[in-house]
Structures are given as structure tokens and as C-alpha cells.
Amino acid sequence: MKVSASLLIIFFTCLSSIYAQDLDSYHSLKVAGQTLSIRGHKIEINADxxxxxxGGDGYLSDSIAKRHHILYEPIHFHYYIDAKKQFKFIPTEFRFLTIGKDAVxxxxxxxxxxLNQDVFGKAYANGVIRFKVFVSGAEVKFENVNFHIPFNISNSNYFGGLGQKGNARPDTVKWNSSSRLKTKPAFWVGNVWEGLYLRLDDQPVVNNHKILNGWLNEKNEGFQINVKGGSMLxxxxxxxxxxxxxxELTFNYTIIISEHGSLKLPVNSKQKLKRLLYLDRHTK
Structure with missing residues (x-):
């Protein structure tokens, strides 16, 4: 059976059009309820x-998608007045301000x-997500503020940043403000399939006494990353x-959801972090 040249042209034209649509869809950002679809990842936004x-995408069953979840629990803050008492913030408002295929x-x-906690988020189609957090209202003295990212330990095999030299995630990683000149407060955690990059905005606020940068406080501030129960906290x-x-007390930070890696190549955490730092710096 012979196939005419015109039919072949039509077939490959249609195939090319479908591929272009899929590629455009992959590089576009979609919103359904409070869930974003970015580069094959589903990103759920909490009420706060x-x-x-x-983690996961529309092509996976729920049970399989759960295996690819990056977080063990939602990202959150703890605002402590003393060792036993903390503010319990209750969400009162959530709304999208803008929705487009390139950013929301x-x-x-x-x-x-x-006290009010106002959170402003901006997600880009390339996986970069910026957060600006403002706490304001009554005069208060916090004994401590904790910023928690509880990672799913089964998807946290590799670690890059904060002065770590190896690819495999250590049992414990520590970093404090005395390390700022050598290493920035940025790291990547993940596996072959996906990962999460975090960078704290530690730029000082210049000539503005009304704004306090929460990341720049005491000299004993810093990260501790270790296994805690079923999570890597x-x-x-x-x-x-x-x-x-x-x-206003501010906690501004950037998260990047990294793309799927190659199953044929070993994970290189340093290169992964370097590429994400570049993407972070060049996303405006």
C-alpha cells in the first residue's frame, strides 16, 4: 500500500501541531481552584x-502521585511569645490577584x-515562586519565630547548598549567620524526579525603620535540617x-520547583543548585 506525499505532509503537520500544543501547555501555567499546574507538577496553595x-501530575493515579509529594506537611511559620505560647493565626482571606499563562x-x-499576617505570592511558569510575608499590628516581643519546611523524607535523598560538599543528604545540616560571607541561605532538596529550592531574601532594608527583615536578626539565627519523625524538617x-x-516584620523568600531529572544520569546537587540560582537571579 502506497501513501501519497500529500498525506504524509498532512500527517507530520498534524503531529507537529499536537507536539507544539503539548509543549506550549507544558510551559504555561494553569489554575484550578487553589492548585497550580507548572511543568508537570501540581502545586497546592493553602488558605494561609x-x-x-x-508533586504529582494529572497523568498519575492518586496513589502513585502521593509517592512524588515533596512535602510531608504544608510550609508554615511558628510565632512564639515564650517557649510554651505562640500566636495561632487563622486564615480569613485568600484570593488570586492576577491569573495568566506566564504568571499568577x-x-x-x-x-x-x-496581629495580621499578609502573604503575597507570585508563581511563574518556569517554576519560580516568590513569597512576601508581612506581620504587623500590635506591639509584641517574639521569643522566637520558626520557619518550617517539612520535606517528605522518601523524596529528599539529595542536598545541595549551605556549604555541603556531597550529593547525598546528610543526617543533619546546620547553617548560621556567621556563614553568610561564605555561603548564602539557599539550598536544594530532592531526588531524580523532583525537588524544591529555597532562598531567603537576606538583603538588608536600607533607610527604612518601619520594616524589619526577619531573616536578619540575631547572630545565632540559622537553619537546622534533620530527620524528625516521618519527615526531613x-x-x-x-x-x-x-x-x-x-x-512590619518581613519574611521574603523564593522557592523553585525543579524539573524532572534524567534517570540515566546521576544527580549532581551542586550543578542542580547552580542552575536554580541562575534561574532565580534571571526571573523578574
Missing amino acids: GFLKQV TWRARSIADG SNFTTGNIALASGQ
């Missing part, structure tokens, strides 16, 4: 504006005993912070 879950933005507000500790009335 932070990430609830990352949202705002969420939570309240607790005279990244815990950033600020130490004491005094927030005056009329001031």
Missing part, C-alpha cells in the same frame, strides 16, 4: 497563602490577637524579635 503540597499572583491574610530559627506598633 503558603504551599500546601507539591495571590494574597492571603491571617489574624491572631491583634528544615527549621529556620530567628531568635528574639521586638516588633513595635507601626512596624
Whole structure:
């Protein structure tokens, strides 16, 4: 049976068109409820504006998708007044501000005993997600603020950044402010399939006494990343912070959901982190 040249042209034209549509869909950002689809990943946003879950896609069954979840629990903050008492923020508002195929933005507000926590997020189609967190309201002295990212331990085999030299994730990673000149507060955790990059915005606020950068506080501030129960917990500790009335306490940070790696090539955590740092710096 002979196939005419015109039919072959039509077939390959259609195939090329389908491929182009799939490629365009892969590089476009989609929103369904409070779930974003970015580069084959599903990213759920919590009512408080932070990430609830990352991993899996529309082509996987629920049971298989759970195996690819990056987070053990949603990302969150703890605001401690003393060792036993902390503010319990209750979400009161969540809304998308803009929705496009290249980027979406949202705002969420939570309240607790005279304090407001306002979260502004912006997600790009390339996997970069910026967060700006503002805490304001009553005058208060925090004994400590903890920023927690509880990773799914089964998907946290590799680690890059914070001065670590190897590819495999150590049992414990520590970093404090005295290391800033040598290593920036940025790291990548993941496996072959996916991963999560975090960078804290530790740029000082210049000539503005109304804004406090929560990442730049005491000299004993810093990360401790270790196994805790069924999770691998990244815990950033600020130490004491005094927030005056009329001031805003800020915690700005960037997350990048890394692309699927190659099953044929070993994971190189340093190269992965280097590529993500470049993507971070060049996403405006």
C-alpha cells in the first residue's frame, strides 16, 4: 500500500501541531481552584497563602502521585511569645490577584490577637515562586519565630547548598549567620524526579525603620535540617524579635520547583543548585 506525499505532509503537520500544543501547555501555567499546574507538577496553595503540597501530575493515579509529594506537611511559620505560647493565626482571606499563562499572583491574610499576617505570592511558569510575608499590628516581643519546611523524607535523598560538599543528604545540616560571607541561605532538596529550592531574601532594608527583615536578626539565627519523625524538617530559627506598633516584620523568600531529572544520569546537587540560582537571579 502506497501513501501519497500529500498525506504524509498532512500527517507530520498534524503531529507537529499536537507536539507544539503539548509543549506550549507544558510551559504555561494553569489554575484550578487553589492548585497550580507548572511543568508537570501540581502545586497546592493553602488558605494561609503558603504551599500546601507539591508533586504529582494529572497523568498519575492518586496513589502513585502521593509517592512524588515533596512535602510531608504544608510550609508554615511558628510565632512564639515564650517557649510554651505562640500566636495561632487563622486564615480569613485568600484570593488570586492576577491569573495568566506566564504568571499568577495571590494574597492571603491571617489574624491572631491583634496581629495580621499578609502573604503575597507570585508563581511563574518556569517554576519560580516568590513569597512576601508581612506581620504587623500590635506591639509584641517574639521569643522566637520558626520557619518550617517539612520535606517528605522518601523524596529528599539529595542536598545541595549551605556549604555541603556531597550529593547525598546528610543526617543533619546546620547553617548560621556567621556563614553568610561564605555561603548564602539557599539550598536544594530532592531526588531524580523532583525537588524544591529555597532562598531567603537576606538583603538588608536600607533607610527604612518601619520594616524589619526577619531573616536578619540575631547572630545565632540559622537553619537546622534533620530527620524528625516521618519527615526531613528544615527549621529556620530567628531568635528574639521586638516588633513595635507601626512596624512590619518581613519574611521574603523564593522557592523553585525543579524539573524532572534524567534517570540515566546521576544527580549532581551542586550543578542542580547552580542552575536554580541562575534561574532565580534571571526571573523578574
